[in-house]
Structures are given as structure tokens and as C-alpha cells.
Amino acid sequence: MAVNAENLDQVAPGFGARVVDSVRRFFDGDVFYSFRRSPITIIAFVVTMVLFFASFLAPWIAPHNTNDVASLNLMDAELPPAWMEVYGVEGRADFLLGTDNQGRDVLSAIMFGMQISLLVGFASVLLALVFGTILGLISGYVGGRTDAIIMRIADVQLTFPAILIALMIDGIASAVIQGAHGAEVSFVVLILAIAASQWVNFARTVRGSTLVEKNKEYVQAAKVIGIHPIMIMVRHVLPNVTGPVLVIATLSLALAVLTEATLSFLGVGVPVTQPSLGTLIRIGNDFLFSGQWWMTIFPGAALVILVLAVNLLGDWLRDALNPKLR
Amino acid sequence: MFAFIVQRLFQAILVMLAVALVAFSLFQFVGDPINNMVGQDATEEQRDALRERLGLNDPVPIQFAKFVINTAQGEFGVSYRIGQSVDIILADRLPATLELVFVAAILALLFGVPMGVYSGLHRDSILSRLFQTISLIGISLPTFLIGILLILVFGVWLQALPTFGRRGLVDIGGWETGLLTIDGWRSLILPATTLALFQLTLIMRLIRAEMLEVLRTDYIKFARARGLKSRAINYGHALKNTLVPVITIMGLQIGSLLAFSIITETVFQWPGMGLLIIQAIQFVDIPVMSTYLVLIALFFVMINLLVDLLYFVVDPRLRGERGGAH
Numbered sequence: 133m134a135v136n137a138e139n140l141d142q143v144a145p146g147f148g149a150r151v152v153d154s155v156r157r158f159f160d161g162d163v164f165y166s167f168r169r170s171p172i173t174i175i176a177f178v179v180t181m182v183l184f185f186a187s188f189l190a191p192w193i194a195p196h197n198t199n200d201v202a203s204l205n206l207m208d209a210e211l212p213p214a215w216m217e218v219y220g221v222e223g224r225a226d227f228l229l230g231t232d233n234q235g236r237d238v239l240s241a242i243m244f245g246m247q248i249s250l251l252v253g254f255a256s257v258l259l260a261l262v263f264g265t266i267l268g269l270i271s272g273y274v275g276g277r278t279d280a281i282i283m284r285i286a287d288v289q290l291t292f293p294a295i296l297i298a299l300m301i302d303g304i305a306s307a308v309i310q311g312a313h314g315a316e317v318s319f320v321v322l323i324l325a326i327a328a329s330q331w332v333n334f335a336r337t338v339r340g341s342t343l344v345e346k347n348k349e350y351v352q353a354a355k356v357i358g359i360h361p362i363m364i365m366v367r368h369v370l371p372n373v374t375g376p377v378l379v380i381a382t383l384s385l386a387l388a389v390l391t392e393a394t395l396s397f398l399g400v401g402v403p404v405t406q407p408s409l410g411t412l413i414r415i416g417n418d419f420l421f422s423g424q425w426w427m428t429i430f431p432g433a434a435l436v437i438l439v440l441a442v443n444l445l446g447d448w449l450r451d452a453l454n455p456k457l458r
Numbered sequence: 459m460f461a462f463i464v465q466r467l468f469q470a471i472l473v474m475l476a477v478a479l480v481a482f483s484l485f486q487f488v489g490d491p492i493n494n495m496v497g498q499d500a501t502e503e504q505r506d507a508l509r510e511r512l513g514l515n516d517p518v519p520i521q522f523a524k525f526v527i528n529t530a531q532g533e534f535g536v537s538y539r540i541g542q543s544v545d546i547i548l549a550d551r552l553p554a555t556l557e558l559v560f561v562a563a564i565l566a567l568l569f570g571v572p573m574g575v576y577s578g579l580h581r582d583s584i585l586s587r588l589f590q591t592i593s594l595i596g597i598s599l600p601t602f603l604i605g606i607l608l609i610l611v612f613g614v615w616l617q618a619l620p621t622f623g624r625r626g627l628v629d630i631g632g633w634e635t636g637l638l639t640i641d642g643w644r645s646l647i648l649p650a651t652t653l654a655l656f657q658l659t660l661i662m663r664l665i666r667a668e669m670l671e672v673l674r675t676d677y678i679k680f681a682r683a684r685g686l687k688s689r690a691i692n693y694g695h696a697l698k699n700t701l702v703p704v705i706t707i708m709g710l711q712i713g714s715l716l717a718f719s720i721i722t723e724t725v726f727q728w729p730g731m732g733l734l735i736i737q738a739i740q741f742v743d744i745p746v747m748s749t750y751l752v753l754i755a756l757f758f759v760m761i762n763l764l765v766d767l768l769y770f771v772v773d774p775r776l777r778g779e780r781g782g783a784h
Contacts, residue, residue, distance in 0.1 A: 284469075288469075288473055291710065291713070291758055291759075291761075291762050292713070292717075292755075292758055293713065293714040293717040293718070295717060295718070295721075296714075296717035296720075296754070299717075299720065299739075300751060303735075303739035303747065304480070304484060304747070306739070306742075307484065307739070307742045307744065307747065308484075386598075390600050393600060393602075394600055394601070394602060394721060397600075397602045397721070397724075398602075398720070398721065398724055398736055399736070399740060400736070400739055400740070413602070413603070413606070417606060417725075420606065420609060420610060420614060421613075421614060423614065425610055425614070428606055428610075429606075429607075429610070432603045432606065432607075435600070435603070436598055436599055436600075436603065439598050439600075440594070440595075440598040443594075443597070443598055
């Protein structure tokens, strides 16, 4: 944001040159500098990337295809992790983190499960981002009664914990559509429920930034020369709120993954046929007392590592984009 | 101040009516209540008679008005799943949840406030770094995983504490309490710790941040310049001035304790309202769902009202100037 101030009066170069230029500027810029300076952030970034790749490439790189029921063998069930021996059963090298009660490889199940968790997370954050940003822009730019109504709703919603809102929406919606209970439907409901619990954060931030930008001279000037309000919002106000929105989106992703896991753990989230991390933890939880802790603890650890890494990235991004802290 | 309270009350009533409308529409859109109440071989006349008797043939606005009046009088209908009147079920479940939430809140305050104050005053000491690390983990660990970990360690490995259900109950005038027996406390300790941990870290981080903020202000510098004892400054001036935001958050946190008790109760099979609502959602038990919705909304609205009122008590600046204008 602050980095390109001196380039403003240059003649606009071609598209390719512009891309190269902005990439170069990114690596020279403050944000990348603060990234390089923070080892924790680098670790968090690497971990996040590894987890993203591991989960989205799961169909190709997972050691076993856990979605293929035919490949499961009950003889492989309840094996401990490869390096352990529990109740006289030795772990096997091809099931690194052990197997569950149906002979599913826990490691592969985690990779596929994290894919589901991340998909739900990304989808709901994207939805919340789009709706929250639009409502925030309108609220801040139009002001008056529109603003009052949107912000009152946001205030009221903020008094309830997000997890409760997601749970209630999900529970009620599943109750309403109980007849047509396809897997896709419950995914959509889940994503909508999580998004509905998160739009407020985006709307409030965008509104705040919009209020600030609205009174700046360049926006006033744009108004005077008769640019359409929607155009002003999109071209002039929106670019100035991308920073905070990016921060919130990152932190929201962590929160969305947690919310999804919690709902799935409670048994109201994703359908059992497509287990997410939360579902795996719930299924494994039943075997905790018989000493087969690996079915729960490994998916749980994967969830925590993912959420922690994304949270750390979000925290760093917030500090890096905040000019006050430089 | 009076106008402010009236405005808030009005808003609260509006929210309650909106929630009541949602709860009411649940009955309208989900299934046929008659089918849920009569046996399969009831004749058409019997069904019609019941429908007429229940007032289901009335116009919808009248039905809604009746619903609001009934709910306000504590008549919530009959649970589809348990077949008992909802208010009896709730009265049965309420003590379990309230005791859990109460003990968790005390735990969170008892540890969270001193930890926050300490790490705010000595921000660079080893102990406060330890607290910070713990709090980061506490925020990234989802409630259900904390519960599972505690069960694994104290229930399965050490076999020291009971991990499910509520024991050692003593009946005092219809209120079944577990707080009077050792057995009761032993079964309470794991769920309460689980529930408290997240709140504890939140309270700690909040107080720490507020303390750091306040300690930078001019009046603290002046107090130091006047040569006041640092204890008087830290606790008399600094801590006191952190209270306003802390009260807000704590007020809201009590609400979220109630929400998160749903998760804790599911993990520990604690027979409270949270477990009830999860079972109700899974069985599409509309009367229980809608009652829970109304009750929890009422609870949150009351807490918010109380928090608003507490501001006037805590912050003398608000008493004089702030009339109705908001």
C-alpha cells in the first residue's frame, strides 16, 4: 500500500512489465521484509503450504485411498502407529499413523479429511468475505438508515458466539430440509451457516475503512466529476480496504476450519460419507477408552497444527500491514 | 440515561420477537405436529379434532401471538423425542449446565485475571512468555480437543477422574446439585476445566493488552512522577481502568460459556441443556429446539442489557453526559 506511492506519476507500463514490476516490488517491500525477519512466520508459512499441498493432492499422494471402500481390509483394522506395539499388535510401516476400526489408514484419512475441512473453510470464508464486504461498503458509503439497519443487525449478531449461530443455522436448516438430505445439501447448509456466522467481521472492518476513505479528497473529486457511486466504491474505496480484509480472511479461515470441525464433531456438520477432520475425531473418540488413541489424537493434532499455522500467518499479516507498528 | 435504557429495552424486545418468529416458523415449516403426536392408526377425524383443539386451524398471526404468549408464560410444548413437557425437561437439565458454567467462569476469572495482570506488568519475564505461549495454544485448541485430551490423560491413562456423566447429586428443594459431594466435584472437574480453559486464555490476553495500554497513558506517568507506590499505581489506577472493556468481554463470555457448554457437555456426556439441544437437533425435536433458541436469546439479551447498565456503574464519565444520543 505504502510501497507504490512514488510510482504513481510514472507512465503506465505494459501489463507484463507491470506484473514483473509488482512482483519485484513485493519482494523489495516492507511486507516481505517483515516476513523474512520473522522465523516463526516462515515456519508457519511452510507448514501451511505443506498441509495445503498434502490435502489437495491427497488423491495422488496419499498412501491409501480411504474413499475406496473396496480397498479396505478388516484384517488391517486397529493397527497402532508404525513405531508402536499396543496389546501385542505391532504397527506396520505401510500404515504410518495406524488404522481405524475399519482398516482405514489414519494418515490418508487425515489428508482427505483436511481437504474437506479446507474446502468448507475456504468456501465459507469466501462467501462471508463477498457478502460482508459488499454490505460493509454499502453501509459505510450510503450511510443513514441503510447503515443503521445493517450495523444494528451486525451488533445483535455479534452478541452471540459465532459457533452458536453456525450451530443453530445448521441445525434449523437441516431440520427444515430433512426430506432431501443429500450430501451436497448438507455441505451447502454447512458452508452457509459458517459464512453467516462470519460476515459481520468483514462488514464492520470494511465499513470503518469506507467511512475514512469516503471523506478523502480523491473520493470527493471522483464524486464531483460524476462517477457512479458503485464505480467509486469498487475502483477507489475497495482497493484501500484489501489489507484489513485479507487479514480478517486469514484469521477467519482458521476460525471456519475450527467451526467446521466442531460442528462435525457434534455430528451436525459434514455428512459421514465424506469425513472431515472433525468427523474423524468424533469417530476416533469412541475408541479412546479402548486405548486406541491414535484414531483421535492424530486428526486432532493435524487440526491444531493447521489452525495454529494459519492463525500465526494472520497475526503476522495484521502486524505487517499495520503502518502504526512499523 | 433513562432514554438510553429505554432504547436498549426496545431493541431487546425486538430481538426477542425476531427470535420467537424463527422459533415459531420452525413449527410451521418442519413436519406436521399432528403426525408427531398421534399414533399411526389415528383416524382422520381424530387428527382434525386434535388440530382444531391445538388451534392449528387459526390464522398464522394469531397462532404466532398465542405462541409468544405461551412461551412468555413458560409453556413450551411437549418434546417429540422424550414425550415430556419441555419445561419439565429443561428444569431437569438446567442445574447441570448452570453449575458447569458457574464453576468454569470462576475458574477462568480466578486464574485468568492474575495471569493477565502479571504478564501486563512484567511483559518480558519468562513467566509471562510462558503464559503467552499457553494462551496461544489455548486459543488454537478447540474445546472438544481439550476435552478429549483431558479424558485421555486423566481418564484413560491415569484413571484418576470420571470422564462422563454427573455423579454425587444431592437434591435441595428440586435443585439437584453436585457441588456438595466429593464425587460431584470429581465428575465436574474435567468438564469445568475444559470449558474454562478457552475463556481463561481470552481473559488473560485481554487484561494483559488493556494493562499495557493503560500503563502507557499520561495519568500513569503523572502518578509515577508524584511518587506513588507502584502497587497503588498498578492496582489502584491501572487495573481499575482496564475494567470497562473487561466487564464487557466477561459479560459476553458468560454467554459464550453457555454456548461452548454444548461442546463440553457432548464430550463428557454431561446431562445439561447443551447435550439436550444436540440430541434435539439430531432427532429434529422442534419443541426443544425452539425453546432452547428462545431461552438462549433471552439469556444473551439480558446479559447485554446488564453489561450496558454496568457501564454506568463502573465508568463515571458516562453518567453525566450520555443522555439518549448514542
